[in-house]
Amino acid sequence: MANPGYGKRSAPDQRPRTGHDFAHLRPRDAAIAAYIDGLCDGADISVKTLAKVLPYGQCALRTTLNRLQEEGHLRRGSECVATEEALIWVTRTFFSRTARDDEWWAAYTRGDVPQEQQRPTRSRSFILLAALGKAAPSLSLPEAHCVRLEPQVSEWFERGATEAEIMCALTQGLPVEIYSPVAFVGRRLLEKLPPARIAPVRKVVLRTLECRECRAPGAPEAMPGGICGACRGKPADVTGGPAGAVPVQGVRARMSAVRAGLVPRAERSHR
Incomplete structure (x- = not known):
């Protein structure tokens, strides 16, 4: 190491x-x-x-x-x-x-790490709906129904829900028979919609x-x-500083003038 x-x-x-x-x-x-x-x-x-x-x-x-x-x-x-x-x-x-x-x-x-811009063939919401049939065969949805319910699942994601939370909400406590999977899933997505979560404070x-x-x-x-500008041969930028500021190259001369104008302590009048 x-x-x-x-x-x-x-x-x-x-x-x-x-x-x-x-x-x-x-x-x-x-x-x-x-x-x-x-x-x-x-x-x-x-x-x-x-x-x-x-x-x-x-x-x-x-x-x-x-x-x-x-x-x-x-x-x-x-x-x-x-x-x-x-x-x-x-x-x-x-x-x-x-x-x-x-x-x-x-x-x-x-x-602030930028994310790679990738265009998936299907949205995150569509993929979750398409996978419902594997977790619960009675909730298998055709492509058209996945597209229909896609906006509802997207709203869950916008409120901070994870895939595991959505799958749990849709598949737990299923009845013995489900006659219309699209209606059943749509109703659960609406009735169990979580409140919006407060975004975490950025570190x-x-x-x-x-x-x-x-x-x-x-x-x-x-x-x-x-590589910095100086090592690339680029002259360093000289900042002007606040109004009335003394240039860097003139600091020593200004201080010498100030010292020369000071009255020696022995010559100061005592009040």
Whole structure:
């Protein structure tokens, strides 16, 4: 396992592992990425440790890790961890088998992980209704009836109900004979509709990323590909500050002028 800061931290909501996850990378980078992907969370992925187990030198490994940042598979940064006594900032190395763009990493840093936009062939509500027949054969519904009841099930989901809760409400305590499954299910969906649940308070995440070259922390939006503007050769933005603020380069001169204008203590008049 790793020393603090060099342990692997898997990013959430990754796609299932396949044989071509890193096919877009160079052969060496793909091999190293596949090795890191197979490690458990907390495993040491520092350059020195990887050099002991992989047939590559530290310079080659450092170059590969930088390329993995450019491709969106890796980011380094800091995260605030709460203990019983204090809040401690610890260094993290985040790894994602699924390549992520800069916008995704910025959202992850804020604690707001964007979900993959997928278009299922059928809605969540339709799939639940279609599966009713497996849980209770007397409630088997044809496709047309599933489409008809779909909005009612969707309302349950909007109120925070889970699949298990809906299935339980529809299948528990069934009568011996059900002459019209669609009418029976529709009536139960209406009569047992739960109240709207209060949304949980969003957890505040304290997390930053750092430049892969100079290790300076900064906003994710200012570090595309994991590299800051200064390391990309972009001049740093000079902020003007509040009205009347002294420029950074003029602070020393201003303080010297202020000191020169002070009256020595021995010459001050005592009142």
